[in-house]
Amino acid sequence: MSTLLIVGVMSLTSISFYLVGSRRLGLSTGDLRVALRKMLDCVGTIAIFSVFNLLVGGAVILGVRFVTGHFVSLYLLEDEVWWALSGLQGLTWSLWRQAKG
Amino acid sequence: MRGLSRFRQLLGFGVVVLFVACAFTPMATVVAEVIGVSRQIGPADAIVVLAGGGVSSRGALSDTSLRRAIQGIDLYLERLAPVVVFSGDGLDKARAEGRIRAEVAHRFGVPREGILTISGASTTRDEAARAKSLLWPRGARTILLVTDADHMSRAAPVFRHVGFTVLPAPVNEPEWDLQPQGRLDLLGRTMRELVAVLYYRVAGYL
Numbered sequence: 001m002s003t004l005l006i007v008g009v010m011s012l013t014s015i016s017f018y019l020v021g022s023r024r025l026g027l028s029t030g031d032l033r034v035a036l037r038k039m040l041d042c043v044g045t046i047a048i049f050s051v052f053n054l055l056v057g058g059a060v061i062l063g064v065r066f067v068t069g070h071f072v073s074l075y076l077l078e079d080e081v082w083w084a085l086s087g088l089q090g091l092t093w094s095l096w097r098q099a100k101g
Numbered sequence: 102m103r104g105l106s107r108f109r110q111l112l113g114f115g116v117v118v119l120f121v122a123c124a125f126t127p128m129a130t131v132v133a134e135v136i137g138v139s140r141q142i143g144p145a146d147a148i149v150v151l152a153g154g155g156v157s158s159r160g161a162l163s164d165t166s167l168r169r170a171i172q173g174i175d176l177y178l179e180r181l182a183p184v185v186v187f188s189g190d191g192l193d194k195a196r197a198e199g200r201i202r203a204e205v206a207h208r209f210g211v212p213r214e215g216i217l218t219i220s221g222a223s224t225t226r227d228e229a230a231r232a233k234s235l236l237w238p239r240g241a242r243t244i245l246l247v248t249d250a251d252h253m254s255r256a257a258p259v260f261r262h263v264g265f266t267v268l269p270a271p272v273n274e275p276e277w278d279l280q281p282q283g284r285l286d287l288l289g290r291t292m293r294e295l296v297a298v299l300y301y302r303v304a305g306y307l
Contacts, residue, residue: 002280003125041106043113071223074300078293094109 038098046090053086124281129288133275136291138253141268145182146241147217148173148270149232151225151248151256152189152198160196162205165249165273170202172272173247174209182245185211186235188219188228225256226306229263242266250274251290255298258307 021027054077061072122128150173154163162170170187177185185206189198199218206216217235222228236244243266248256250271257267275287301307 006281007125037110040110040113040117043116044109044111045113047112047116048109073223074297 038094041098042091042094045094046087049090049093050083050086053082053089057082120285123284123288127277127279127284129284129291130275130277130279133251133287133291136254136295137250137275138257138269138271140271140274142176142181142245142270143268145243145245145268146184146239147236147243148176148182148185148245148247149228149236149260150185150187150202151228151246151252152222153249153252155189156191156196156198156201158192158196160191160201162198162201166198166202167205168272169247169249170205171209172270173202174206174211176245176247176270177206177211177215178209184215184217184239184241186217186219186232188222188232190220190222225252225259226301229256229260229265232260233263233265237264243268245270247272249290251287251294254294255301255307258298259301262307 018032021032022029057077058074061074061076064070064072150169153165153169155166156162166189173185173187176182187199187202187206189202191197191201194200197218197220199220203216203218207213219228219231219235222231232244236242242264244260245268246253246257246260246265247270250273253269253271257269260267276283279287298307
């Protein structure tokens with residue numbers, strides 16, 4: 001039920017926004033292709049930042065364990081805030097690069 | 102530079118495809134079933150319930166901890182072992198996870214002489230070592246191991262590695278009728294355990 005609702009609503013709003021963009025605002029389909037490519041670029045960059053942040057986080061935790069002998073849990077990397085902040089980092093980086101042209 | 106841009110786009114495409122496949126198909130459950138350890142319930146010398154999620158500052162067990170504890174209590178009440186061991190630390194002795202679970206078990210009808218606790222273990226490997234030093238002097242070699250299904254794929258080999266014969270009694274086994282959020286959570290937990298198993302293998306713990 002949940003899957004059907006999500007897919008149904010998302011399809012409906014995507015088609016609606018496409019129609020508003022192409023008919024009301026005069027946006028071209030070619031530009032939509034460019035936008036999709038940029039979106040995928042952003043998602044790829046976010047993935048890279050996420051993995052990098054988790055690797056650095058893991059290295060810091062293992063380093064603290066090794067240097068101080070104090071136990072710090074790797075489960076700290078499970079916090080979803082890592083993904084959210086990595087997303088913002090990756091998005092900012094991607095848009096910064098795109099702004100350069 | 103253009104090659105890198107192409108790589109990022111392909112990576113982004115891969116992430117989107119993986120996300121959609123995971124959220125809207127049973128892929129996560131299939132992966133969890135493939136790497137999971139199947140349930141093997143039978144008579145044992147002890148039931149070992151691993152720590153999970155700890156205790157809040159107000160002394161409340163986490164959902165994971167409570168679920169595992171109830172499974173351990175249930176196995177004990179089915180008379181599958183003469184003793185149940187609860188693992189887990191806390192902010193202080195009064196709020197130690199193992200101790201609170203022991204109290205819950207007693208209230209559910211497990212006699213105090215049938216309950217043991219482990220404290221001071223920070224990792225699954227520590228828990229296995231402490232369980233061994235607690236149980237081996239009592240002659241307990243075969244254990245019913247209670248933990249979440251995803252964690253079992255690492256915990257069972259770790260306990261076997263220290264010498265126990267392990268009968269896995271997983272809690273929260275993968276289900277087929279999950280909603281998209283549940284599927285993403287399941288895949289996340291499964292991936293975490295895959296990385297953890299890899300880490301344990303590289304470190305020589307398995």
